[in-house]
Each structure stands twice: as structure tokens, then as C-alpha cells.
Amino acid sequence: MSETAARPTASPQGHSELLLSLGPLLREWLPRQRWFAGKGRPVTDLTLESVTELQSDAALLHLLVRAHQPPADEGPGDCYQLLVGTSDAVAPQLAPAVIGHIAHGALAGRTAYDALHDPRQAGVLLERLRIPGSLGDLRFQRRAESRIAGDLAPRPLLAEQSNSSVVYGDELIAKVFRRVLPGTNPDLELPLALAREGCDRVPAPLAWYETADGETTLGLLQPYLAGAADGWDLALEHLIKQVDFTAAARELGRATAEVHTALARALPTVTYSRVQVEQLAATMTRRLETTAQQVPALLPYVPGLRTTFEALADLAGEGLSWQAQRVHGDLHLGQCLRDPSGFWRLIDFEGEPSRPLAERRMPHPPHRDIAGMLRSFDYAARSHRPWSPQWSDACRSAYCVGYAAASGWDPRTDPVLLRAYETDKAVYEALYEARHRPDWLPVPLAALARLAELP
Structure with missing residues (x-):
């Protein structure tokens, strides 16, 4: 497999190649997730809204995937945020996070998994949140006065939620919104407003990330209230x-x-x-x-x-x-x-x-x-x-x-x-x-x- 083929891009051709690899697996995996909104209806088609490579050779991909379900006339389908890792071999402790074995396309032979369950890949997300700037279809921002430590051991929160969260060293917590909609998410908007007012009843966001056009909030980083x-x-x-x-x-x-x-x-x-x-x-x-x-x-x-x-x-x-x-x-x-x-x-x-x-x-x-x-x-x-x-x-x-x-x-x-x-x-x-x-x-x-x- 060539290096070019292993690196999906934001081009329509790259999207088609990636869907060939991941589409069949995601159609089965998405409806089983707690945060999937379209329970009880099959996923008939998928559309890739954006693809950003967070690690080279497609080891970590950020995807915005639109799931189409019947009846088709009820709208364009829901858009979901996924962080997908792909690897030739997945560690046994990541077995519950496995999406499936890829049989077709540029990533054939690899195993795809939910990367937020992988401490190494969750650490990549923290590093991106520590550094403001753009990467592919994503834009990372942070409050000027915030201090974000690195090298904090990640652990996913396994409680059933409508989103996914990762705790870093009992100091920070990142929330990744799963079903995403255009607009500023109030979970970022309101705590930022309260921080400007000096209200300490709500943990103030330290950093967040969004689509490159700034129109859709994707996730945020806040202090973790250890012992609460x-x-x-x-x-x-x-x-x-x-x-x-x-x-x-x-x-x-x-x-x-x-x-x-x-x-x-x-x-x-x-x-x-x-x-x-x-x-x-x-x-x-x-x-x-x-x-x-x-x-x-x-x-x-x-x-x-x-x-x-x-x-x-x-x-x-x-x-x-x-x-x-x-x-x-x-x-x-x-x-x-x-x-x-x-x-x-x-x-x-x-x-x-x-x-x-x-x-x-x-x-x-x-x-x-x-x-x-x-x-x-x-x-x-x-x-x-x-x-x-x-x-x-x-x-x-x-x-x-x-x-x-x-x-x-x-x-x-x-x-x-x-x-x-x-x-x-x-x-x-x-x-x-x-x-x-x-x-x-x-x-x-x-x-x-x-x-x-x-x-």
C-alpha cells in the first residue's frame, strides 16, 4: 500500500477511499453507541463531511460523518464526530473499543477502533488543545490566561453519556461532542460567559476546538473537579x-x-x-x-x-x-x-x-x-x-x-x-x-x- 493511499485527504476521492474502508464497519457500529440519536432505524448511507489526519499514516483520524436513515424525507441525517484509530494490531485492553477489521479500500488489513479509549491517542487530543491554531478542517483555541499541563495520563470516563469524556491526570477533563450541530454549543458559550463574570460556580473552559470556519463547536477542555x-x-x-x-x-x-x-x-x-x-x-x-x-x-x-x-x-x-x-x-x-x-x-x-x-x-x-x-x-x-x-x-x-x-x-x-x-x-x-x-x-x-x- 502506497504512502499516499494510506493518508486520506479532504478531497472527494479521499473521502470515497476512506468510506470504502470504514463505511461498512461504521454502519454497524454507530447504532450500537449510547450517544447515537437514531435508535431503531438502520443506517442506510454515510457521508464524510470532513477528514483530518491527527497522526500520520492514518493512525488517528478525526471524522465528521453524516448518517442517513429512513425515512429519507425527514432531513439530511445526523452528523457525528469520531476519532478513529487504525492499526495493524490492537492491544487487548482496547477490545471493547474496536469498530471492526477493515476488509476493503486503502486501509485494508488494519483494525479500526474508537481512539478516545486509547491513552496514546487521547494524549494527542490534549496536545492539540494545548496549542492554538488550525489543523486540516479543525481549529483549536484556548483562553489566553489558561495554563494547560502536558504529559497527563488519560483515562476515558466509561459512564453512559450523550457525549464522550476523557480525564487527564485528575487535573483536566475533555468533552468530545458526538452528535454535532452548526452553532456555538451552550456548554462552551455559557461557561465562557460565566468566567467573564467571575462566577466560580461553573468550571471555566481552558481550551476548545471547532470546525475551521468556527461555525460548529466540537469539544472543550475544563478543570477536572477531583474529589467532588x-x-x-x-x-x-x-x-x-x-x-x-x-x-x-x-x-x-x-x-x-x-x-x-x-x-x-x-x-x-x-x-x-x-x-x-x-x-x-x-x-x-x-x-x-x-x-x-x-x-x-x-x-x-x-x-x-x-x-x-x-x-x-x-x-x-x-x-x-x-x-x-x-x-x-x-x-x-x-x-x-x-x-x-x-x-x-x-x-x-x-x-x-x-x-x-x-x-x-x-x-x-x-x-x-x-x-x-x-x-x-x-x-x-x-x-x-x-x-x-x-x-x-x-x-x-x-x-x-x-x-x-x-x-x-x-x-x-x-x-x-x-x-x-x-x-x-x-x-x-x-x-x-x-x-x-x-x-x-x-x-x-x-x-x-x-x-x-x-x-
Whole structure:
């Protein structure tokens, strides 16, 4: 095999050669990945959007691959970011990362694998993030004041996520977005804005990379909060030990309010007009009705839940309006970390990955994040046996008290909008659980039954 043939380029001919080698393997491998969005539908075709060689002789390739699935008239397909290693021999410890043995094309005879699981190749990504500049179809950037150490041992985080992360020496963490969309990812945009405001509740990005035209965020590097406890795990630990969690919930409410206040300073805010509030209520109603058709267990609660959104539209008709701003967008206990001193930080500002990027970047009243956290306390309580509604109620109340202490405003004084967002979140949860974790479906259904009965 010639050296030229072994080095795919960004030319159409190079793309064709690479697809001949990798296409058959990727069509089988992509749908099995946790972060693949098109579950349940076969990949009928692949298009290479870009190819960048991060190591010579195609040892490490950065690919943007568009997966086409039926029905073809639903759009151009989703674009995924892959870092693919190819080698004549793959170490045994990389067996779970293997994509397959290449039988055709310029790379025939090699084995392809997910390179983020290979410490050597993950180290290459860190080195690129340390050095600003362009390489092929990629552009690497870093904050001027950031200091990024090299020679840090990489290890991938193996938890199931919608993206992939690599920790470097318990000092840094790189997040690689898998399903990518044009636009600035809020997981970069919002932490950068908060860093400019001096808000220490969110780890500030140190470096990031994007497409060469700057239009699509691909990944970022942040400090790794070694020793910090995940909020979900912490809540379950307190439940199991029957230890009070209200003090932690109150401090988490304070942290949330501080982040909201800083975001309102850093980025533009708007006032929801009557029309916008009515559109919000109508959108929530449509989501309820559409979800009920897909999750029949939800149907008995639809009439009662619809009144929630009707009450919101009625308030708008009376002239009531709300301030909207950028928010986290998918806030729950698993998006919060508490360090050993008890200080809470918020992470993962990407928003709900299943929703369009433009929608995730829209301003919302802070109630949206608050409702997400209130739902998360309920989830934690119901995951423990016996279920303790008192634990959930106490944490929800403490969280709102902490929020009020830092913001001067108690979310419970605005019950109609808060209830609407909590209902909408529970509807989203019902659809997610029905599709991915049917055993968990009773959790959002119980909340929806309660919300349907509220006056």
C-alpha cells in the first residue's frame, strides 16, 4: 500500500477511499453507541463531511460523518464526530473499543477502533488543545490566561453519556461532542460567559476546538473537579443512610441562583410578551398530547394536565409577563458536583441533547431550571425503597429557600409558571423512560398524576 493511499485527504476521492474502508464497519457500529440519536432505524448511507489526519499514516483520524436513515424525507441525517484509530494490531485492553477489521479500500488489513479509549491517542487530543491554531478542517483555541499541563495520563470516563469524556491526570477533563450541530454549543458559550463574570460556580473552559470556519463547536477542555461528589450519588447516599439532605439542597439552591444572576448579567435578557407566553403554553400542550399518543399510560392524566397550561395562557391574557434569560436548560442532581468543603458547582450546560441547538440556546424564565431540579429530588426519593415523599418535599422546599436567599425571589411565589415547567419536564421524562428505561416510567407518571389533580 502506497504512502499516499494510506493518508486520506479532504478531497472527494479521499473521502470515497476512506468510506470504502470504514463505511461498512461504521454502519454497524454507530447504532450500537449510547450517544447515537437514531435508535431503531438502520443506517442506510454515510457521508464524510470532513477528514483530518491527527497522526500520520492514518493512525488517528478525526471524522465528521453524516448518517442517513429512513425515512429519507425527514432531513439530511445526523452528523457525528469520531476519532478513529487504525492499526495493524490492537492491544487487548482496547477490545471493547474496536469498530471492526477493515476488509476493503486503502486501509485494508488494519483494525479500526474508537481512539478516545486509547491513552496514546487521547494524549494527542490534549496536545492539540494545548496549542492554538488550525489543523486540516479543525481549529483549536484556548483562553489566553489558561495554563494547560502536558504529559497527563488519560483515562476515558466509561459512564453512559450523550457525549464522550476523557480525564487527564485528575487535573483536566475533555468533552468530545458526538452528535454535532452548526452553532456555538451552550456548554462552551455559557461557561465562557460565566468566567467573564467571575462566577466560580461553573468550571471555566481552558481550551476548545471547532470546525475551521468556527461555525460548529466540537469539544472543550475544563478543570477536572477531583474529589467532588455527584449530586445524584450524594442524594442517594443520604437516603440510604437516612441522613438529612436539606442543608445540601439549600446550598444547591443558592448555587443555582448565583449562576442565574451571573448569566443575566453576562447575556441579554428579554421580557416574554403575551404572545410568547401563549405560544409557550401552546407548545407545552402540543408536547403533552403528542407524548400521550406515544405513551398510552399518560392518557388518563391529559385533561387535568392540560389545565396547567391553560392557566398559564390565562395569566398571559391578564397581562402578566416574565423575564427570560439564558439558563442551564437540563438541570438535575447529576449535573451538580459538591467538593469536600460543601461548595456546589454546576456542569454540563449543553441542554437536552435531543432538542435542536437553536431551541437550547433560547432564553427562558429561571423557572425552567428550578423545575428540573425539583423533579430530580422526586426522582431520587422514588428510587429508594420505601419511598419517602417527606424527603422529597423537604429537599424541594430547602432548595427554594436557598434560591430565595441568594436571589431575593422565592420561586414558590410564582406557582403557575413553575407548575407548568414542572409538568412539561415530567412529560418529557415519561417519553424518555418509555423509550429507554420502561422500568422507570412509573416515576414521572406518579408525578403527572399528582400534577393533574392540583387545582
